[in-house]
Amino acid sequence: MAQAELIFTGDELLRGEVVNTNQSFLAEALLLLGIETTLALCVPDGRAEIASAIRDSLARRPAVLLLSGGLGPTPDDLTREAVADALGRRLEQREDLLRVLESRFADLGRPMENSNLKQATIPRGSQALQPVGTAPGFYVQEEGALLIALPGPPAELRRMWTEQVDPLLRDRFGLKAGEDHSFVRRLRLFGLGESSVADRLSDLDWRGGPVTIGTRSNADGVLIVLRARQAAGDRETPGEQEASARSRGLDEVERAVRERLGPHVYGTDGEGLSDAVAQLLLRRRSTVATAESCTGGLLGKLLTDRAGSSEYYLGGVVSYNDRLKESLLEVDPALLRSKGAVSPEVAAAMARGARRLTDANFALSTSGVAGPGGGSDQKPVGLVYVGLASADDVEVKELHLPGDREAVRLRTANSALDLLRRRLLAAERSAS
């Protein structure tokens, strides 16, 4: 298996100011290409430190050396210089990059500063990676290693990876577009805790068999990771490897897990709850609207995370203030007075109101005490109602959610999505 090393530059990483999400992104993306990461390190924004890390890494002869960070315009962006030092090459200004940057700034309606000039320089003999923002990357073959320098901001790094680096590496390592080298399956589920999952799967062999089982929990629910151990077959083609992975039992274990967890499983790799809902809505040509209180817009945001969401999401109302619940959603003022905004009755009325207002097939509502203040004995922090209105009825679910304000709000929005998902799933089953 080909090996890679990763070097991240940035004092902010070494002062704990940011969490390094680029590492998990790159390591996972490399693994899909059949490239194993054997070392990852963070070094300070110092020319000598970066150059020395590069030299040490090249001495270990990885097939790929990825750098991230230090390609900006400021004096502490020193990766270009450090690569030039480590490889004994000169930096040269590239006219084509200069022109790309000029047009990029023109598009942004911002003047190009003198400090940006150095972003058009790359080490002699290297190839440019076109800038996503204003930082070009570059790559250069140095003996056995392909050294690739990427910008640090995650959005820029991810797009440059997907559009330029992934195709480059597929080409080098003989992998077609879309063909993956993965021996991992991930299943996502909602509505069960990690320990309940462990309990329901307790008759399966988690670590001893040819396929290992692992779990991890996050706000989207629980993630189950199935991994086929890699045998000696490193020289097989990806197709053969995938086939032998199957024969090693990945399919079989996935089936066993799904049997034990039923409709709690909502998706696989990379799909969020809102993706699962989107697919079901599209399949039924149905639309949804929202009436949000404690989530403040988060539910709508999740429903519009993917492109094309206007096909199924119409919009809705954020009725944070009770007066808007009355004026826009036509919630009965007497109900608000007698039951309070955080009540099953008001959650139901909000969902009905949003549906009436938008003519959507379904409407979701949220109302709860997100905290940290605002709780009482009768309505403590974490008490939440999510509602679902359809042509036939209104369903309301009461939740008691742990965690801080952010966790309660995210969990509330996801619970509303899951309510709709299960309804759509049930409708699909009864129709077939």
Place this chain on the structure above:
Amino acid sequence: MAQAELIFTGDELLRGEVVNTNQSFLAEALLLLGIETTLALCVPDGRAEIASAIRDSLARRPAVLLLSGGLGPTPDDLTREAVADALGRRLEQREDLLRVLESRFADLGRPMENSNLKQATIPRGSQALQPVGTAPGFYVQEEGALLIALPGPPAELRRMWTEQVDPLLRDRFGLKAGEDHSFVRRLRLFGLGESSVADRLSDLDWRGGPVTIGTRSNADGVLIVLRARQAAGDRETPGEQEASARSRGLDEVERAVRERLGPHVYGTDGEGLSDAVAQLLLRRRSTVATAESCTGGLLGKLLTDRAGSSEYYLGGVVSYNDRLKESLLEVDPALLRSKGAVSPEVAAAMARGARRLTDANFALSTSGVAGPGGGSDQKPVGLVYVGLASADDVEVKELHLPGDREAVRLRTANSALDLLRRRLLAAERSAS
């Protein structure tokens, strides 16, 4: 300044299955004690690899070498063995740890397995750190370096740090409980790119002086980090050090930076744009409402991130579908037809509509092409309008935003917040 190196073990980190949040936690915690992290690395779960990383690190003579991970009971937990190898010490089973583990398992109502026995062994001459879960840590002084081994699960690591390691290091480095050693100031700004910041601050000394300047850009704008270098005074008391740090120029550099960047600076440490807006609204007892299209609810979500937001945020409309722009926000259908939803005219009408609907003092609107699809020559992906309606007028700003869908949407919401922030700031100034 004392220096630390961090070594993280775990194949899951090198496969990208988990994000390494322990690194930012430890680096930040060390900095509060006046200890600077100069290198962080992730190595595989291999005895030889871990031992070699430890030896290399000790050769660089850091004051502290922190290890995390590999203290569990499974065959791939190898940190104990690797430390013993690197230091040339034997592992010994400790009777006291064995008894702690036995009682821990009794509490959990679980049998203690044979595999747990090895968790009671630590290298000869080291001190045990009491287990939070079932994994004891340990520390050992090796010539100039204090080597500390901590478990990998973040909850266990954090509690072991707070209860046992933080007091230990305070004792070693002469710092009282609760007394911090922080010499950093952070300034946040919006509306200027990193390169414009670099240009405006180009007459300041970024790296050579007693206070270094660094920048980092994210969706909230640009973060400027000012850091006072620690001089010879390592033996001063923290109070004296803070005073001398001031005299070494932290205040002076902050003032110089603020002069050059004016109202672009919106806050300091830990404050987001929505916090700055919240404070200004509270001070003027003003309220705001929202009319969102491309952000789908994200703007409302940001405005309600902090507790107590109902004091200034009333709510609004997510008019993702154009019909809702007409029916709820009373945007003229002829305007939508002639100018399109993504136009300054419609953004203005949306903001006016939201203000009328809610009686808020201000209303913000967003409309744009978030991508990746849906762009045209005239209205490319990244073209966005944000609007601000007040009692007096409506202001609309046109933006051309780079990046993917997520980046465009976050930047759009933040641009709307910044538009309101500047308006409130100007009103405050003209009133005083």
